[in-house]
Amino acid sequence: MEKIINVGPLKSFGSLTFYLGSQLDELRESYIKGERLVPVWDLRNISPYGVSMSALTAFLSISKRIRDFIGQPIKVLIHWQPDFQEFLADIGFLHIANEFDLYDWQDMLGGYNTGSTNPKTKIFFYSNLPDIDKSDIEEVILWKDTKRQEIKHSIKFRLSNLFESKYFKERWSKNLESILTITAAELVVNSLLHGNDIAFVGVQRSRTGITTVICDSGIGFPKSMMFNNKNAKHFKNITHFQALVLASLQSKNKIGLYRAIDDVISTNGYVIMSSFNTEIRWENKFWTLAKNIENKFNVLGDDNILGEPITGFVDMGRIVEGYHKIFDKSLVGSRITFEIPFKR
Amino acid sequence: MKSMLNIIDLGFSTTSFVFTRMQVLVWVSNGTSLLSLIEKNAGHLLSRMLLEFEPDKPLVVSFKDIVNIDDHALDDVFNCLSSNNRQLIILDGFHLVELMHKLKKDSKANIETDSAFNIIKIGKRVKINFQDIVNERKQIKVNFLKNTIQGTFRKFENEKRLSSTPIITNGEFDSNRILSNPKYFIWTTAFLSDALRDLLDRTQLKKVKLLSASLRGAPFASMLGMLHNLEYETIDHFGPKHKVFEFDFIKKIEKGTSYIYVGDFCFAGTEIKIAKTYTEMKSSRLEHALVIGNLIESEVFKDDFELISLINLNELGTGVTYKLL
Numbered sequence: 001m002e003k004i005i006n007v008g009p010l011k012s013f014g015s016l017t018f019y020l021g022s023q024l025d026e027l028r029e030s031y032i033k034g035e036r037l038v039p040v041w042d043l044r045n046i047s048p049y050g051v052s053m054s055a056l057t058a059f060l061s062i063s064k065r066i067r068d069f070i071g072q073p074i075k076v077l078i079h080w081q082p083d084f085q086e087f088l089a090d091i092g093f094l095h096i097a098n099e100f101d102l103y104d105w106q107d108m109l110g111g112y113n114t115g116s117t118n119p120k121t122k123i124f125f126y127s128n129l130p131d132i133d134k135s136d137i138e139e140v141i142l143w144k145d146t147k148r149q150e151i152k153h154s155i156k157f158r159l160s161n162l163f164e165s166k167y168f169k170e171r172w173s174k175n176l177e178s179i180l181t182i183t184a185a186e187l188v189v190n191s192l193l194h195g196n197d198i199a200f201v202g203v204q205r206s207r208t209g210i211t212t213v214i215c216d217s218g219i220g221f222p223k224s225m226m227f228n229n230k231n232a233k234h235f236k237n238i239t240h241f242q243a244l245v246l247a248s249l250q251s252k253n254k255i256g257l258y259r260a261i262d263d264v265i266s267t268n269g270y271v272i273m274s275s276f277n278t279e280i281r282w283e284n285k286f287w288t289l290a291k292n293i294e295n296k297f298n299v300l301g302d303d304n305i306l307g308e309p310i311t312g313f314v315d316m317g318r319i320v321e322g323y324h325k326i327f328d329k330s331l332v333g334s335r336i337t338f339e340i341p342f343k344r
Numbered sequence: 345m346k347s348m349l350n351i352i353d354l355g356f357s358t359t360s361f362v363f364t365r366m367q368v369l370v371w372v373s374n375g376t377s378l379l380s381l382i383e384k385n386a387g388h389l390l391s392r393m394l395l396e397f398e399p400d401k402p403l404v405v406s407f408k409d410i411v412n413i414d415d416h417a418l419d420d421v422f423n424c425l426s427s428n429n430r431q432l433i434i435l436d437g438f439h440l441v442e443l444m445h446k447l448k449k450d451s452k453a454n455i456e457t458d459s460a461f462n463i464i465k466i467g468k469r470v471k472i473n474f475q476d477i478v479n480e481r482k483q484i485k486v487n488f489l490k491n492t493i494q495g496t497f498r499k500f501e502n503e504k505r506l507s508s509t510p511i512i513t514n515g516e517f518d519s520n521r522i523l524s525n526p527k528y529f530i531w532t533t534a535f536l537s538d539a540l541r542d543l544l545d546r547t548q549l550k551k552v553k554l555l556s557a558s559l560r561g562a563p564f565a566s567m568l569g570m571l572h573n574l575e576y577e578t579i580d581h582f583g584p585k586h587k588v589f590e591f592d593f594i595k596k597i598e599k600g601t602s603y604i605y606v607g608d609f610c611f612a613g614t615e616i617k618i619a620k621t622y623t624e625m626k627s628s629r630l631e632h633a634l635v636i637g638n639l640i641e642s643e644v645f646k647d648d649f650e651l652i653s654l655i656n657l658n659e660l661g662t663g664v665t666y667k668l669l
Contacts (some may be wrong), residue, residue: 145384145416149374152414156377174380174573178412181378186415253449255415 003027003037004077010046010055013274013335014327020062021329027066039066040075041103048084053121054213054337056093057202060123061333063102064198065217073104086112091121096200120205122162126151126188127198134193134228144189151185155201162205171342176210179267180340183260184212187336190257191216194224195334209269209341217333221247221275234300240278241309241324242299248273248282249296261287264338270322272337277330278309286322351396353527354389356488358480360472361402361433364393366410367537367571368530376570382413391420394430402470403430404477407437409541409571413447422451425467433472434464485535489655492528493637496521497662509612510669517637517657517664519560519608532636532654533567539634539652540568540604547632549602553577555630557619561607564636568606576606579622601628610635610653611666613645620649639666 003026008019030037041063067074088094089112097103128147132139156177163172184201191199195218202213219227221243225235235243251258261271261282271282282290289306299305310318310325349372355364366382373385394403425432437444441457441464448455456465461474499515506513522528544552554576556565562578569576603623605616610633620630631649638653645651657664 141416148414149383149385152381152383153375153377169573169575173411174409175411178378178381181381182412182414254446259415259446 001035001037002040002075003030004040004042006042006045007059008045010051010059012052013054013058013272013337015052016055016058017327017329017331020331021327024062024331025329038070038075040077043076043078046078046084048081048087053091053123053202053204053211054215054335056091057123057200057213058215058331058333058335060093060096060102060125061198061200061215061217061335062331063097064100064200065332067100067102073101075104075106076108078105078108080108080111082112085109086114087117087119089114090117090119092123096123096125120162121202122159122204123200123202124158125198125200126154126192129192129196129198140193144193147189147192148185151188152181155181155184159203162203165205167207168205168342172210173343176267176340176343179263180210180212183264183338184214186256186260187214191218191334194228195219196224197333209339211337211339213335213337215333215335220332220334234297238300239303240275240330241280241303241326242301244273244275244278244280244324245290245299245306246296248280249290249293249299260338264340267340269338269340272335274335274337276332277327278324279327280324281319281322283320283322348526349530351392355393355397355403356484357398357401358484360476360480361404362393362397363404363406363481363484364390365406365408365534366390366437367406367408368534369393370410371530372526376567379571380409380411382410382417384414384417384419387413387417388420390418391424394421394424394432399430402433402468402472404433404435404481406435407440408435408538410437410440413440413443415447418444418447419449422448422453422466425453426451428452428454428468431468431470431472432466433477434466435477436462437464438462486655488531489535489636490660492522492532493517493655493657494660494662495528497660497664499663503665505669506611509614511612511666512669513664513666515662515664517609519636522608522636523560523563529563533564533571535654536564536606536634536636537568537571539654540572543604543632543634543652544572549604549632551601553601553603554606555579555603555619555623556606557615558607564608565606568634579619597626599627601626602632603628603630605630605633605635605649607633607635608637609657610638610640610651612640613648613651616645616649616651 005023006019008015010016027037027039063074130143132143134140188199188201191197191214195216197216197218200215204211220240222235222238222240225238225243226232229235248257248261264271265282265284265287273280293299293305306324310323314323314325354368354372355362367379369389370379370382370386373389374383445455453467454469496517496519497515498518503512503514522532552574554565554569554574556562556578565576565578605619607615610616616633623630632652633649634652637655637657638651639657642651642653
């Protein structure tokens, strides 16, 4: 029996969570009960314009997870919109979908050209999960160092077309480029190593800056902390919020994820971290507050250490200051978005 | 990490120190895509220089045009320096000192700064005269260019006319010998890059593009473009035999672009003058030319363009002779 899942307009990551959260819960329940419903993506509510790059990237990641679980391409209901399909082809979405045989398009895909649009978006992925003994620290460090270098250069290469614009060149710098590549490589390596899942990367150039999202459908931050820490018992009851804050702050020498966030904030940018039902938006004010927590382990057992979480609509004031938010529903995996604004 | 270069190709030894340049190590170890960022392999190469290249002398390294350092890039360097047996002196890297303290992690290596000269000293404490470093660096550059360009001179059996200019000569400087040797190409480009940086800082030109007009000038122009984040164009075939094969460049009108010519050697400046005419047809201008070596004094061209040359070919003692046809 089929279960039609309305994906919604894909206008934001919040919208994706809103539409998919409860429907994926129902799907999960059906498997627990042994009903084994077959999911069908209903993409007919997507308008060709205004689709969010973050939502598209996360949607690919979730699709991969579900396709692997059900063992067959997911049937898709779509309107035939060649312009939109051309856009999906040019940004790399269709290539990835074909690569992993994600969707059964039911003969509704085709009739579009490629290469004629000038998309400001690119989606790609990294799938080489580490084949190493994770208890061997030396081996882990060597793998991370090698992979980070490889990914930085790969990102620079993959984005070269996206960055070919005079507007971009006048507002970009070698320093911003290094922050983008270092941060993205750090996050991709974390997804592969700690999330134990393929990392999908979306990058978008806008009038104001470069936005990058890294998504996986892996085990999420709490489980990753338990599996990758010697003192796993400390993290036994850790919430997603606590895990996100601790992952951001726990670096003895303020490198790794700490530095990635710090560097992006220093450009007047922001970082949004999301795991299952929790989202944190690091803006300068909120990040400074977090950095000033004297003992970072105080975060354990205290979901209000940075103030009360938002549960509904986030107003503009909170967006510019940063916040943490709890959604009613959750989506598997981790997603980190960061924006580096152009020089003014 | 395998490289076509040996450690001794990556630096220069003077009486009191060994000198290298971080961007050269980045280029050799991590390729050309992120030339302003120090990554793990480049840091490892620097640590090898500390261990293997005349370890009794301080190692002076210029961080010119380096803007960032990755998290673990200097681990091997700080490991080498943790026993404080050798001194590492960093020039042009003062903007990275705070980051270096962070990346030092638990290493016991000393880090000292000297704000008077904007230098960072790591490891062994040795007194060194900053002016000596400046003077000896200048000499390193002169010696390298002299030796390298002397090696490119090929004497003819009989006198011949130059392809581009009505000048008869008894030999020619062949920049293919620089292009085909990684050490020569990398270091010559590094010195050209310094000259270009000085030019850009001095003139504050806007809308800059590099222009090369020969196949031998093109590799230098493309590398300088990558190093300075500048667009570059190569026209096949302004010179030395003037026969343009490709006209897209000329058809494209770009008002107000400041072209900088990049080439190997300048004799009578014919190629540059042709290039200047073409850029003016495009409503742009070409007022500066950067070359490895020149024959006629730069002053001669001052009404047409500013010629910046790393070395005057007359000073090389190759026995080359030139006369008008």
